[in-house]
Amino acid sequence: MTAEQGAVFDLGYQPHEGPRLGRRGAILATLRDGLRRILGLRRKARKKIMPWLLFGIALLPVIAIVGLSFFTSTVLGEAGPENPFAGHPNIFTLTTSVFLIFTALAGPELLIPDRVEGVLSVYASRPMRISDYLGARAGALAVAAGGFLVLPQLVLYIGLASLHPDGWFSGLTANLSDIPKILLASLFYLLAYGAPAFLISMFAKRLGPAWGVYLAVMILSTAFAVAISEATAGIGRWAALAALSINPDIVMDWIFGQTTVREGISSAGFSPMWSVGVILGIAIVTWIVGLRRYRSLL
Numbered sequence: 001m002t003a004e005q006g007a008v009f010d011l012g013y014q015p016h017e018g019p020r021l022g023r024r025g026a027i028l029a030t031l032r033d034g035l036r037r038i039l040g041l042r043r044k045a046r047k048k049i050m051p052w053l054l055f056g057i058a059l060l061p062v063i064a065i066v067g068l069s070f071f072t073s074t075v076l077g078e079a080g081p082e083n084p085f086a087g088h089p090n091i092f093t094l095t096t097s098v099f100l101i102f103t104a105l106a107g108p109e110l111l112i113p114d115r116v117e118g119v120l121s122v123y124a125s126r127p128m129r130i131s132d133y134l135g136a137r138a139g140a141l142a143v144a145a146g147g148f149l150v151l152p153q154l155v156l157y158i159g160l161a162s163l164h165p166d167g168w169f170s171g172l173t174a175n176l177s178d179i180p181k182i183l184l185a186s187l188f189y190l191l192a193y194g195a196p197a198f199l200i201s202m203f204a205k206r207l208g209p210a211w212g213v214y215l216a217v218m219i220l221s222t223a224f225a226v227a228i229s230e231a232t233a234g235i236g237r238w239a240a241l242a243a244l245s246i247n248p249d250i251v252m253d254w255i256f257g258q259t260t261v262r263e264g265i266s267s268a269g270f271s272p273m274w275s276v277g278v279i280l281g282i283a284i285v286t287w288i289v290g291l292r293r294y295r296s297l298l
Contacts, residue, residue, distance in 0.1 A: 023127040027136045030123065034140025037113075038106045054102045055148065061094045062152040066159030086160055088182055089256045091152050092189070093249070100193060100218060100245065102148055103141075107197025108210035110137045116205055120297060130294045134287070141194050149186040157182075185252040192248035192279045193218070195286040202293050218245050240270065244282075247275040 035041070040048035065086050114120055123133050157178065164171025197214050204210035222243040229240035241247070252258075254272035 023132065026123075026128045027132050030128070030133060030136035031139045031143075034110050034137050035144055037109050038140060038144040050105055051102065051144075054098050054105075055151075058095045058098045058102075058148060058152050059155060062091060062155045062159075065091075066156060069160060069163055086156065088153055088156065088178055088185075089252060089258055091156055092149075092185060092252050095149065095152055096189070096245070096249070099145070099148060099189065100215070103145060103193045103197050104211045104214045104218075106141055106144060107194065107214065108201040108204060108207050110141060111198065111201040112204055112207055112210060115297065120294070130291055130298070134290050134294065138194070138198065141198075142190060145190050145194060146186055149189055150182060153182045153186075181255050185248075185255045188251045188255075188276070188279055189248045191283045192244065192251075195279075195283040196244060199282075199286045199289060202290055222246055237269065241274060241278050247278050250275040251279065 036043065039051050069086050157175065161171030162168045164174060196217060200214050201210055204213065222245045225239050225243040229237050250272050
């Protein structure tokens with residue numbers, strides 16, 4: 001074909017004839033896509049194994065505790081709710097290790113593939129802002145991880161309510177004040193674990209290294225912070241605030257009115273509000289860095 005010649009190809013393009021949902025629709029679609037990625041929905045079977053396996057592992061201790069409470073109340077004639085393990089703070093403590101792994105997998109899965117595969121421009125072509133994209137991805141993590149934290153608590157709440165001597169409904173209403181505490185504690189766990197995962201995922205180029213770096217940061221920061229704060233006095237005690245995985249435990253104890261002494265921060269003499277400030281501060285920094293980072297990519 002010469003330069004003077006030309007050809008027209010009919011590729012069968014048809015314009016969109018359905019409803020135009022605009023910015024809100026694009027945000028909701030991005031959020032739904034994020035949930036599918038985290039949970040492995042509409043993806044290969046191997047993508048479904050880890051998230052659902054972790055959900056099952058998180059529920060096992062709760063099922064065992066409710067079963068033990070049922071056994072003691074019906075067979076031994078003791079009050080099920082008196083079971084020393086049947087407390088909402090205990091469930092948070094039992095599930096945090098599994099939640100750490102879940103967050104390590106979910107955070108990078110939400111951000112890295114879009115950036116590495118070069119599809120951010122597709123999102124930018126829609127009526128979405130950078131803040132909309134990051135907010136939708138954070139919302140997907142909040143829904144999935146929030147369910148991971150809250151579901152075991154609800155199983156415990158409903159299970160123990162069924163053992164109440166005055167009936168199931170009385171058991172629900174008797175401990176109704178625990179619901180806001182559960183939701184608030186879950187929020188701080190989500191921020192404390194989710195923000196570092198997002199911050200690392202904004203710069204990592206591969207999923208595997210992102211998982212490893214995140215787990216190393218969360219585990220080693222706590223180990224070093226506790227070691228430094230306990231080995232030094234005076235200004236060295238401020239290192240205790242860098243114990244990223246202990247800060248939400250401190251806040252959870254405070255929310256539920258517990259006086260449990262956590263290593264590092266508690267022994268350093270800081271009030272729970274310092275842990276609240278550290279968690280919120282890291283979350284705010286992550287949001288600001290994310291906006292600057294993604295604006296430079298588009």
